[in-house]
Amino acid sequence: MTTKFTPDHEYIRVEGSTGIVGITPYAQEQLGDIVFVELPAVGKALKKGDEAAVVESVKAASEIYAPVTGTIVEVNSLLTNEPGLVNSDPEAAGWMFKIAISDASELDTLLDADGYAELTL
Amino acid sequence: MAEVPTEDLKHTPLYERHVTAGGRIVPFGGYALPVQYPTGIMTEHKWTRDNAGLFDVSHMGPGFLTLNTPSGDAETDHAAIAAIIEPLICGDIAGLKPGQIRYTLLLNESGGALDDLMVARSKTPGTLFIVVNAGTKEGDFARIAAAAGNKATLKRADDNALLALQGPEAVNVMAALVPPAADLGFMQFGEFDWNGTPVTISRSGYTGEDGFEILAPAHMSVALWDELLTDPRVRPIGLGARDSLRLEAGLPLYGHDLDETVSPIEADLGFAVSKRRREAADFPGAQRILAERDGKLSRKRVGLLVEGAPAREGAEILDALGTAIGVVTSGGFAPSLGKAIALGFVSPEHTAIGTKLQVSVRGRSQPAEVVPTPFVPHRYFRKSV
Structure with a gap:
């Protein structure tokens, strides 16, 4: 199991041919209290970099992009009523969607944990 | 989440305090100010509704407009100073009692809002205390100074610190800090003494809560900020919660809900067009504003x-x-x-x-x-x- 990161602060945890996507602890900290999460429709096909979800803080809306090309297979519907999970547990209970990865080689273009850590120093 | 260059921004006298407290600094109205502290907007917002929030609003534009040659008669001098500012605004200033504050609008000739502001009658005869918005203060002050001509002098006070203490506990905090100020009613202000420092305190704010705004000399402002925060009922609150509080209170924000095209009637601020001024139709844009009031909106x-x-x-x-x-x-x-x-x-x-x-x-x-x-x-x- 590997986790990769985008420069836009999404993580993708790879489990077989599926990626679990959310935002990093650093990103939730920067955004502040999340009050609303708009999730993609299951079955939606997305290209790498497409807008996949939107998180709203008290002050502003921020887009969450698909880290890789693929199809949405599941969304975390708990976030509809408990958007604050993105703040309290971004890497586990606060995940946003699962995507069936079309092209695993795209993962190589993303940052590894060390590369991402360097970015947020 | 890009970093914003903050080097060109002005600092308020409390800037170092915001940084030390972990405030996330953002540009606002030309100033570097905290949008939130580490607790976050939601917590800060609720704290203010339940306890007392302390806000640095030193970016705003306080000033004093004073008659150059007062007669010595309080009513005559007030009438004279009111006559200078009234042609710019739609509020009845002549009718204010000493120490009374009025929310009003600075209007252009087409009745659009150049700013929303507070104008108050000082207990010092022939003096008005005025507070305008940060983003509009240069233009507002120029306009007021031009209207004053050689009859009155506008003394800007935006080199001072302006603190807002807001929330249900604000009055109890004030009762310990400057006891006589706790007796002010809503939209009243006065000059007080805090540990030998002269401060101007008004019972006003922009959160919908009871509270106070304190104008203090810059060199004493850090000491005042620190003393207020020694009270466990008080926490520092950033601009983010200030905005969510004023939005819940239904109060318009200049540059967003109000601009040069928006009239007081369109903005649902008809109460700010005072009865005497309405009857005299003697304010900028009166023709449009009175027609709108009659339903032509x-x-x-x-x-x-x-x-x-x-x-x-x-x-x-x-x-x-x-x-x-x-x-x-x-x-x-x-x-x-x-x-x-x-x-x-x-x-x-x-x-x-x-x-x-x-x-x-x-x-x-x-x-x-x-x-x-x-x-x-x-x-x-x-x-x-």
């Missing part, structure tokens, strides 16, 4: 309760059938309500309370309903004089 500000994602500034407002009828001018999430709310302008036939409308957010329509403002009831301390 093309748009009006309303409050909206929004279902789903917050509708932000610029979001289109649609009628039930999907026809565009207006635009959101400020909107967001209301921490006290747990729901999205917005202020916006719509055509007059859609302003009735309970009207079902829609807002367009990221290309999708969401239900919205016209509701009364304030969204959260005001809790001002009104006192019969």
Whole structure:
């Protein structure tokens, strides 16, 4: 199991041919209290970099992009009523969607944990 | 989440305190100010509604307008100073009692709002205390100084610190800090002494809560800030919560809900057009504003309760059938309500309370309903004089 990161602060945890996507602890900290999460429709096909979800803080809306090309297979519907999970547990209970990865080689273009850590120093 | 260069921004006398407290500094009205402290907007917002929040609003524009050659008769001198400012605004200043504050609007010749501001009658005869917005203060002060000519002098006080203490516990905090100031009623102000330092304190604010605004000399402001924060009921609050608090209170924000094209009637601020001024029709844009008051309106500000994602500034407002009828001018999430709310302008036939409308957010329509403002009831301390 590997986790990769985008420069836009999404993580993708790879489990077989599926990626679990959310935002990093650093990103939730920067955004502040999340009050609303708009999730993609299951079955939606997305290209790498497409807008996949939107998180709203008290002050502003921020887009969450698909880290890789693929199809949405599941969304975390708990976030509809408990958007604050993105703040309290971004890497586990606060995940946003699962995507069936079309092209695993795209993962190589993303940052590894060390590369991402360097970015947020 | 890009970093904003902050080197060109002005600092308030409390800047170092904000940085030390872990405030996230953002540019606002030309100043570097904290949008939030580490606890976050939601916590800060609720703290202010339940306890007392301390805000640095030193970016705003306080000033004193004083008659150059007072006669010595308080009423004559007040009439003379009121006559200088009244031609610029729609409020009755001549009718203010000593120590009384009035919310009013600075208008252009077409009746559009150049700013919203506070004008107060000092207990010092022939002096007005004025507070204007940060983003508009240069223009406002120039306009007021020009109107004053050689009859009066405008002394800017925006090199001082201006602190706002807001929330239900504010009065108890004030009772310990400057006891006589706790006796002020809503929209009254006075000159007080804090440990030998002269301070101007008003019972006012922009959160919908009871509270005070304290104008203090810059060199004493850090000591005042620190002393206020020694009280466990007081926490520092950033601009983010200041905005969500004022939005819940249904109060317009200049540059968003008000601009040079918006009249007081359109903005649902008809109360700010004082009766005497209305009857005399002697304020800028009177013809338009009085016609609008009689119903000849093309748009009006309303409050909206929004279902789903917050509708932000610029979001289109649609009628039930999907026809565009207006635009959101400020909107967001209301921490006290747990729901999205917005202020916006719509055509007059859609302003009735309970009207079902829609807002367009990221290309999708969401239900919205016209509701009364304030969204959260005001809790001002009104006192019969």
